[in-house]
Amino acid sequence: MNDRIEKYSIKELLDKEKIFLNKTVLVEGWIRSFRNFIFISLNDGSTIKNLQIILSKNLKKNFLKKITIGTSIQVIGIITQSIGKKQNIELQSIKITIYGGVDSKNFQKSILQPKQHSLETLRKQAHLRFRTSIFSSIMRIRHHIAFFIHKYFHEHGFFYINTPIITTSNSEGSGEMFQVTTMDLKNIPYDIKGNIDYTKDFFKCQTYLSVSGQLEAETASLALGKVYTFGPAFRAENSNTSRHLSEFWMIEPEMAFYHLEENMNLAEDFLKSIIQYIIDFCIDDLSFLNEHIKKWNNNRKKESSLLEKLxxxxxxxxxxxxxxxxxxxxxxxxxxxxxxxxxxxIDLQSEHEQYLVNEYFQSPVIIFDYPSCIKAFYMRINEDKKTVRAMDILFPEIGEIIGGSQREERYDMLLNRIKDTKIDESKLWWYLDTRRFGSVPHSGFGLGFDRLVQFITGMKNIRDVIPFPRTPNNAEF
Structure with a gap:
């Protein structure tokens, strides 16, 4: 019987209700609720919405006892018009198969119970929180943002490249990095001067997890014109704030022959295009978050709605x-x-940024031409010798969402900046080489992907928008 019947996702059935009326279909999913031994709300992850299943009255009591919240099932049935107000269609079951039940002994300890749990509680059961309505909504939105980013760059003539996760240099010039080694930490080799002998390590030198793929992306842009990276980055700062992760995802476009103004134009259009796409294609999940977000964020009554913010x-x-x-x-x-x-x-603090965005201008703000003393070595020095061609985009609540600059294309100026910031130029010989062989004006920026997801979903803590957050003292799951 199963071989002849088409399987559909719940999203497909609900999006094209009229097409499936009176047709026999197969669906699979997890039970969200079970009422009166007749009505099942089934969800398969494809949408925030559930499909109502009407059980046959002929099912035995022993079988019905196995049906609980969280149980995974397969249902074959006929799509009919619903007489209830909450849905237009429902599935009259013909055959139901249970794949996996729920351990009733431990059920009360899990977050699958039909009640609202705190976000902190959900983090403690990160392996199960995908099954909650709020987290599944966030993950679907996260997917669509990532999909559109690739789509946007492809349609604008960019090439996607993969940059190394393991590196010998710190592109930011500051901050703690995670070291990578295969040495036996109980038997560390030392040289004759008493220093750790890294020639005995796997790469024969000190290596770290990368904080950025920018420098490598620059080298590609000077041959391909416009490129972008989309990958993980790592920072070992002991920062336990709601805006920081130790492992996070970055989008970093680099464009040859782009000056700072063109860089700002691209960044603004990029952000607006992403948010417009999510409003157009994720309205069900956004509406759910729009309705429930204040409860999850401790009932801040004065806040505007999520859709208004977007x-x-x-x-x-x-x-x-x-x-x-x-x-x-x-x-x-x-x-x-x-x-x-x-x-x-000074480096502007969050209170300064939020005043400019929320009160003074009441719009997102792009600040450019920062003092060189607070910015990275690779940013182009202005004629005043005090500022660099840097730019940051500030959003309400989230603060800096994009940081970028026109890169220093002049060899002598770049070399001086490297020396001034006390960076080991021998580790950047290859980067300096790009200025020796056909250097051109070029620009780029970095967008923290998780921070963007945080803004779009309205979540207050960045740990709630990434599947398995890595933060100080937390590398579980």
């Missing part, structure tokens, strides 16, 4: 101001009692 991004063009202008605005604001002092040369 549409806020399209309201106006992003406001563009120089770092110096931003400092002047902040210094003139006498009524605002900032915790951190505002002085030219």
């Amino acid at each position: 549409k806020f991004i399209f309201k106006y063009p992003f406001k563009r101001i120089s770092y110096t202008e931003a400092i002047n605005i902040l210094q003139k604001e006498k009524k605002k009692n900032f915790f951190y002092p505002v002085l030219w040369g």
Whole structure:
């Protein structure tokens, strides 16, 4: 019987209801609720919505006792018009098969119970939280964002490249990195000077997990024109905030012959295009999050809705101001009692960024031409010798969502910056080589993928938008 009957996802059935009316179909999924020994709400992960299953009255009591929340089943039945108000169609079951039941002894300890659990509780059972409505919605949105990013770059003439995860250099020039080694830590080899002898290690030198694929992507852009990377990055800072992960995902486009203004134009269009796509194609999941997000985020009544926040991004063009202008605005604001002092040369704090975005301009803000002393060595020095062609895009709540710059294409200037920042130039000989052989003006930026997902879904903690978060003291699952 099964061989002749087509299997469909619940999303397919609900999206094309009229086509399937009175047809016999096969569906599989997990039980979300079971009422009165007749009504099953079935979900297969393809959509936030459930399909109502009407059980046959001929089923034996012993069989019905095996049907509980979380049980996985296969159902063959006929799609009919529903007389209930919550759904248009339902499945009148003909045959039901149980694949896997639920361990009733431990069920009360799991997050699969039909009640709302705290997000912290969900993190403790990360292997099960995919089955919750909120986390499955976030994961579907995360997928669609990733899909569209590849689509966007492909349609704009970019080439996707893979950059190394294992590296010998720190592209940011600062910050802690995870070291990679195959040496026996109980029997570490030393040289005659008493230093660790890394020639005995796998790569015969010190290696780390990469914080960025930017430098390698630059080398590709100087041959292919426009490239992008999309991969994991790692930082070993002991930061336990709601905005930081030790393992995260980065999107890093690099464009030959792009100046800073073109870089800003691309970044703004890129962000707006992603958010528009998600509004167009993930409205069911967004609507669910829009409805429930305040409860999950501790009932902050004054907040605007999730959909309003997303549409806020399209309201106006992003406001563009120089770092110096931003400092002047902040210094003139006498009524605002900032915790951190505002002085030219400081790295802007979250309170400064949020004031500019939410109160002063009431739109996303692009700040450019930062002091060289607070930015990375590879950014192009301006004529004033004090600032670099850097740019950051600031969003409401999330703060910096994109950081980028026009890269320093002049060999002598780049070499001086490397020396000034006390970076070992011998490890960057290959990067300097790209300035020796046909260097051109070029630009790029980095977008923290998880932070973007956090903004689009409205979640307050970045640990709730990645399948298995890696943070200080947490590498479980």
